[in-house]
Amino acid sequence: MANYLRKYFIMGSQNCNRDPEKILTEAIAAGITAFQFREKGNGSLSGEAKITLGKKLREICRQYTIPFFINDDVELASVLEVDGIHVGQDDTSVARLRVKFPNLELGLSVSNEEEFKKSPIHLVDYVGAGPIFTTSTKDDAKPAVGTEWITFLRNKHRHLPIVGIGGINEINASQVMEAGANGVAVISAITKAQNIKEVVKSL
Ligand SMILES: Cc1ncc(COP(=O)(O)OP(=O)(O)O)c(N)n1
Ligand SMILES: Cc1ncsc1CCOP(=O)(O)O
Numbered sequence: 001m002a003n004y005l006r007k008y009f010i011m012g013s014q015n016c017n018r019d020p021e022k023i024l025t026e027a028i029a030a031g032i033t034a035f036q037f038r039e040k041g042n043g044s045l046s047g048e049a050k051i052t053l054g055k056k057l058r059e060i061c062r063q064y065t066i067p068f069f070i071n072d073d074v075e076l077a078s079v080l081e082v083d084g085i086h087v088g089q090d091d092t093s094v095a096r097l098r099v100k101f102p103n104l105e106l107g108l109s110v111s112n113e114e115e116f117k118k119s120p121i122h123l124v125d126y127v128g129a130g131p132i133f134t135t136s137t138k139d140d141a142k143p144a145v146g147t148e149w150i151t152f153l154r155n156k157h158r159h160l161p162i163v164g165i166g167g168i169n170e171i172n173a174s175q176v177m178e179a180g181a182n183g184v185a186v187i188s189a190i191t192k193a194q195n196i197k198e199v200v201k202s203l
């Protein structure tokens with residue numbers, strides 16, 4: 001059941017202070033189980049430059065058989081022949097995506113009870129729950145909800161694949177798993193790591 005969620009690495013060039021291809025390759029060698037291309041926010045690429053980087057990262061994931069997700073950008077989903085798409089509450093609706101891409105994995109962000117009530121949980125393959133802890137990686141992040149949010153979702157849906165996100169690192173990841181998550185999604189814990197191998201191993 002969604003084993004790929006266990007160590008889910010998310011990255012765009014705006015998160016990197018060195019070559020994103022090298023960071024992804026090191027993260028894969030260290031044991032990540034899925035990758036999401038999230039080219040978004042201050043300093044991110046757009047247009048052809050975004051597509052070119054997306055193609056390179058997609059190829060690396062294909063080479064090592066790591067599931068490749070695209071964040072938000074539904075047009076790029078076809079161009080990059082992705083394995084899955086991650087959307088938030090204000091992005092393209094899961095209902096539309098399910099019709100357009102019946103064979104892709106679909107992830108949806110669910111950050112609080114209000115969002116949970118209006119979410120078509122039966123249509124998604126997993127939910128991204130958070131931000132669990134405070135994060136400075138996403139400018140418009142919602143308030144941190146703590147690991148209680150994972151417990152809430154787990155109590156509502158015993159078999160729902162859940163990945164925690166937001167401020168997660170090698171030190172606090174175990175709290176997220178103990179609360180009932182199937183995995184942890186991280187950006188800065190890996191992109192800013194001195195030693196990617198050690199961090200991914202500890203996660
Ligand atoms: C695995 C995972 N969970 C949550 C998110 C956040 O998605 P969203 O709320 O749409 O915010 P943006 O990432 O689009 O800024 C995610 N990307 N991945
Ligand atoms: C994309 C996203 N969605 C909720 S928090 C977040 C950012 C996670 O980044 P980090 O792992 O560096 O806190």
Ligand SMILES: [Mg+2]
Pocket residue numbers: 071072086087088091
């Ligand atoms: Mg989004």
